[in-house]
Amino acid sequence: MMRVLIALWLAMVAMSAAGAEQLGDPKEGQRVFKSQCSSCHMVGEGSRNRIGPHLNGVVGRAVASLDGVKYSKSLRRLGAEGLEWRLNTLDAYIADPKVFARGTRMNYRGLKNEEQRSDLLAYLQTYSANTVKMVQTNAPQEGTADVTMEEQGYSVAPDILAIVGDVEYGAYLASECLTCHKMDGTGDGIPSITNWPADDFVLAMHAYKDKVRPHPVMQMMAGRLNDEEIAALAAYFETLGN
Amino acid sequence: MKLNRRIFLGATAVSLAAPMVNAGGHGKPRVVVVGGGAGGATAARYIAKDSKGEIDVTLIEPSRTYYTCFFSNLYLGGFKTIDDIGHTYGNLASNHGVNVVHDWAVGVDRGQKTVTLAGGASVPYDKLILSPGIDFVEGSVPGWDLSAQNAMPHAYKAGSQTELLKAQIAAMPEGGTYVMVAPPNPYRCPPGPYERVSMVAHQLKANNPTAKIIIADPKPKFSKQGLFEEGWQNHYGGMIERIGPDFGGENVTVDPGAMTVNIDGEVIQADVCNVIPAMKAGRIAELAGVTDGSWAPVNAIDMSTKADPDVHVLGDASQQGDMPKSGFSANSQAKVCANAVRGALTGSRVFPAKFSNTCWSLIDTNDGVKVGATYEATDEKIAKIDGFVSQTGEDAALRKATYEESEGWYSGITADMFS
Ligand SMILES: Cc1cc2nc3c(=O)[nH]c(=O)nc-3n(C[C@H](O)[C@H](O)[C@H](O)COP(=O)(O)OP(=O)(O)OC[C@H]3O[C@@H](n4cnc5c(N)ncnc54)[C@H](O)[C@@H]3O)c2cc1C
Numbered sequence: 143m144m145r146v147l148i149a150l151w152l153a154m155v156a157m158s159a160a161g162a163e164q165l166g167d168p169k170e171g172q173r174v175f176k177s178q179c180s181s182c183h184m185v186g187e188g189s190r191n192r193i194g195p196h197l198n199g200v201v202g203r204a205v206a207s208l209d210g211v212k213y214s215k216s217l218r219r220l221g222a223e224g225l226e227w228r229l230n231t232l233d234a235y236i237a238d239p240k241v242f243a244r245g246t247r248m249n250y251r252g253l254k255n256e257e258q259r260s261d262l263l264a265y266l267q268t269y270s271a272n273t274v275k276m277v278q279t280n281a282p283q284e285g286t287a288d289v290t291m292e293e294q295g296y297s298v299a300p301d302i303l304a305i306v307g308d309v310e311y312g313a314y315l316a317s318e319c320l321t322c323h324k325m326d327g328t329g330d331g332i333p334s335i336t337n338w339p340a341d342d343f344v345l346a347m348h349a350y351k352d353k354v355r356p357h358p359v360m361q362m363m364a365g366r367l368n369d370e371e372i373a374a375l376a377a378y379f380e381t382l383g384n
Numbered sequence: 385m386k387l388n389r390r391i392f393l394g395a396t397a398v399s400l401a402a403p404m405v406n407a408g409g410h411g412k413p414r415v416v417v418v419g420g421g422a423g424g425a426t427a428a429r430y431i432a433k434d435s436k437g438e439i440d441v442t443l444i445e446p447s448r449t450y451y452t453c454f455f456s457n458l459y460l461g462g463f464k465t466i467d468d469i470g471h472t473y474g475n476l477a478s479n480h481g482v483n484v485v486h487d488w489a490v491g492v493d494r495g496q497k498t499v500t501l502a503g504g505a506s507v508p509y510d511k512l513i514l515s516p517g518i519d520f521v522e523g524s525v526p527g528w529d530l531s532a533q534n535a536m537p538h539a540y541k542a543g544s545q546t547e548l549l550k551a552q553i554a555a556m557p558e559g560g561t562y563v564m565v566a567p568p569n570p571y572r573c574p575p576g577p578y579e580r581v582s583m584v585a586h587q588l589k590a591n592n593p594t595a596k597i598i599i600a601d602p603k604p605k606f607s608k609q610g611l612f613e614e615g616w617q618n619h620y621g622g623m624i625e626r627i628g629p630d631f632g633g634e635n636v637t638v639d640p641g642a643m644t645v646n647i648d649g650e651v652i653q654a655d656v657c658n659v660i661p662a663m664k665a666g667r668i669a670e671l672a673g674v675t676d677g678s679w680a681p682v683n684a685i686d687m688s689t690k691a692d693p694d695v696h697v698l699g700d701a702s703q704q705g706d707m708p709k710s711g712f713s714a715n716s717q718a719k720v721c722a723n724a725v726r727g728a729l730t731g732s733r734v735f736p737a738k739f740s741n742t743c744w745s746l747i748d749t750n751d752g753v754k755v756g757a758t759y760e761a762t763d764e765k766i767a768k769i770d771g772f773v774s775q776t777g778e779d780a781a782l783r784k785a786t787y788e789e790s791e792g793w794y795s796g797i798t799a800d801m802f803s
Contacts, residue, residue, distance in 0.1 A: 314735045317430065317719040321712060321740075322789075322796040325803075331785075332792025358772040359742055359756055366738070366758050366769055 165229075166257060171265025174258045178250070185269050193338055194248060201263075201270035203227050212337060216245035229263055236262065249327050249334040298348045302369050303341055307377025315371055316378050318363070325382070336382045343376035412440045413729035416499050416509035418489045418668055420445030420473060422452075423515030423698030423714035425801040430722035432480035438730050442483040442507055444499065448472060450802075451542035453573065454711045455794055458746055460539075460550050461583030469542065471802045479803070489516075492672035494692055511725050514674070515698040515714065516666025517541070518572050521678065524662035525565055525638055532640035536657040539580075540572065552656045553587055559594040560655035563645045565636055566601040567660045570679075572700045572709040574607035575755070577660055579745040582612065585620040586748055599626040600647045602634030607708075608745060608755055614776045615747035665701035679703035684761035685737050686724035687717050696721050705765025706757075712741045715797055720761075737761035744790035750780070752787030 175185065182193035189196035195211045206213040206221035213221070220243060225231065235242040236259055238252040253259050319335060327336040335343070349355040350364035351372075367375070417428040420443050428443040435441075449470045458464045476482040485507075491500035492512065499507045520538070522529060528536060539549040556562065562584055566577045581597055588595040606612075616624045627633040632648020638659060639645075645652045664670075664678035674680045674689040680697040681690040682704050689695045698721055699714030707713040720737040727734035742756030757771030774786065 310733060311735055314719075314723055314733075315738070317723075317800075318716065318738060318740060320796065320800050321715055322742075322793045324796050324799055326799075329792050329795065331788035331790070332796060359754070362756065362758055362770050362772055363740060366760075 165264040165267065166259075166261035168261070168264040168268050170258070171261035171263065174253070174262040175265055178253060178262070182248075185266065191339075192342065197266055198269045200227050201229065201232065201267050203270075205231075212247065214243065214245045214247045216243035217247075229267070232263060232266070233259055247327065247337060249329070251330075296345070296349050296352075296354050298345060302348070302373075303344055305369060305373035307340065307373035307375070308370070309374070309377045309381060311371070312374035312376070312378025315367070315375050319375070327382075336379055338376070338379055340373075340376040340380045343379060344372055347372045347375065412438065413510045414440045414442070414508060415511045415513065415725060415729070416507050417441065417443045417513045417515065418445075418499065419515040419517060419666065419699075420447070420450055420476075420484070421515060421517055421699065421714065422454075422711035422797075422801065423700075423718045424513065425450070425473070425476065426715045426718035427513050427515065427698060427722050427725075428482045429476055429480055429801065430719055431726055432476070432482045434722065434732070435726050435730060437481060439726065440483070441481070442485060442509075443473070443476065444485050444487060444489050444501065444507070445473065446486060446488045447543070448486055449543075451546065452711065452794075452798065453540070453542040453576070454797075456539070456542040456546045457576065457580045457583045459546060460553065460580060461586045461746065463583075463746065463749075466547060471798055473802070475803050489668050490671070492668070492695070494673065494695065497694065509694075510729060511694055511696065512672075513696045513698060513721060513725070514666075514669050514672060514680070514701060515718070516668045516701055518663040518665065518700045518709075519667050521662040521664050524568075525636060525659050527638040528565075528640065528659045528661060532638075532659075535640040535643065536638060536659045538660050539658060540576075540660050540663075549656070549658060553584055554591070556588070556592055556595055556655045558592055559596075560592065561652065562588070562595065562597045562656045563652060563654040563658070564597070564599045565638065565645065565657070565659045565661075566599055566603070566606075566633075568602045568634070568662050570709060571660070571663045573711075573743070574708050575612075575743055575745045578606060578608065578612045579747075580658070581624060582615060582620075582745070582747045585616070585623050588623065589620055593623075595623070597624045598645075598647075598652065599624070600633045600636045600645065601626055601628050602636075604629055607743075608753060608773065610776050611753045611774055612745075612747065615751060615753075619748040619751070663700075665697070669697055669701045676703070684764075684766040687721040688724075696725065705759075705762075706768040707739060707741055707759055707766050708743065710741055710743050711797065712743060712793075713739070715800060716740055717766075739766055742793070744786065744793060746787060746790070750784040750787050752783055752785075752790055753778075754786055754790070 183197050184190060184192055185197040189198055191211050195208045204221055205225045205227060206217040236253050239246050239248045239250050322332045323335045327334045347364045350360040353361050415431055417424045428441050431439055432441040449472055452469045455464050455469050459466055459469055473484045477484050488502040489499050490502050497509050537545050537549045539545040564577060564581060581599060585597055627647055635648040637646045643654050645654050645657055665675050665680050669675050669680045672695060674691040674695050674697060680702050682697050682702045684704060687696045687698055689697050698717045700709040716739045724734055726732050739759035742754055744752055744754045746752050753774035755773040758769045759766045760769055
């Protein structure tokens, strides 16, 4: 039954996403990537998995196939069914992630604008050598994820990053975060904080504490947490959903 | 400085001085929570969820649907529907095993450690948590009592009162007069009356632009005053008039039959009169004998009452120190209390008390402002550490983001209470 449904729906996806075969402008796509994707994903040289998987070679990659990434059950199931990320499947996924895979961890409301999607796919394709045709572009060579404060020159001492967080204490401290940030990772107006890599979380919280990252509520909340407490929170939120 | 886990625990975990109550002759330890609002629903949920069945949690709450006071002003302004602000208790029972009893608590026997319900049942507890919200101080607005609440609604407990007030605003004659009798300190939600005035003005501006709003206010100043006054000027210029105590705003009587309000000798004919009387702890706190004056004094470390270490009071009913009476505060206090109660009953780790609050208010479409602070427990009270408030003259994009943030918060806190 499931198999039939998936096949049927893939046929629909293939039809509706036909537009994506006319690839857009990768330079525009890079802008779309920066504004829509780069807070969670990296692409390009030096990329690694962040909140979401890196996107080098994503076109042509089997769904949910990278090691060390926490995929949702929904995506793992699709991967097990043999689904691959192609331009049409990516297009449908980006258009409305929760429709494509109901349980996906990707907390993104979807990119409705078809032209922007095709620009984005053109850009991603430049980092996916094994697919249909290569597109000539002078896209940047280094990773472009901008979630960390690292690239803005912000860093914390290695011994702070090395603190092993006390998960149980983190769970208690986290209850204060959950007044606004939702446990299930969804949210409009208030960003998701579940499943962050611990280092990114620690860096972000210290950046608030040091008033480098702007936001009065977060500066205040982080301001009264010590290094161990931040590590505890990071450790707890990293485990959420496992 | 890679931390040794043991040292870290020793340094920050509060040690358990009190003996564990545990299964002293009656099976599982029992927690009874009275009131399923911001404080009570959160406390019941956290204790049940985190104790994973080790503690028997009963929540006593008469209403099947809890209408949040938070965002009830946005309902008055037309930004939310009544259904948007209604929540039920089904998940607390099915996801966490809370035993939800829809009844009133009418008495507490602290000697026997039982709570009596209106239906006659008697419910035993090892730890009792009261979060009954507020009741009104009789006679605080001469001429008004609860029997007048249909003519002159308070709408300070959300639900049918809020719907009534909204219907009355919609029925105001062209160019009519809305009078608010604002409460004296301390009361629930310091910016609440002023956000309400903003939302009423928003409605009237669209549907009845020549109408007037008069606020009779006993307080010389109020929460986020500069922000509200700036917003009223910008959005509703001339519609809102506030009469403070310097002009007799504290000297008010009402006549619900004649629909008149007497402000320091001047009689105003009102089309809608929203009376928000002085407040005190919900009556069950008084019946339990844990109040002193209008409120229940509590220890900041775990929200236990000064009167009885096994009775905790959360939220608006408590007298805790520096936190404003807000849903955010009640939710924050509930988590500190839940951690302490669970520790006392099962020996689980008890962590240092940390409290916080942020109150968002909407002045007009996409014009949101906020005020917030963090707090810690001292021997004496919940004491403020640090705070912030939105600034006058902020740009429109920031105000819009602030409003959107409040929507995220609403979704977060209601999930934290009811999911
Ligand atoms: C107009 C308005 C706007 C507000 N806006 C905000 C806001 O934006 N942000 C914010 O944080 N806060 C806001 N608040 C304040 C917030 O609603 C309260 O501070 C919060 O609800 C307090 O929580 P509580 O648990 O103390 O009481 P409540 O949430 O009032 O819950 C008390 C519950 O106890 C039940 N109860 C009472 N007596 C008994 C009994 N004897 N037996 C059994 N059950 C009983 C009641 O039915 C009720 O459900 C606002 C309030 C108002 C009026």
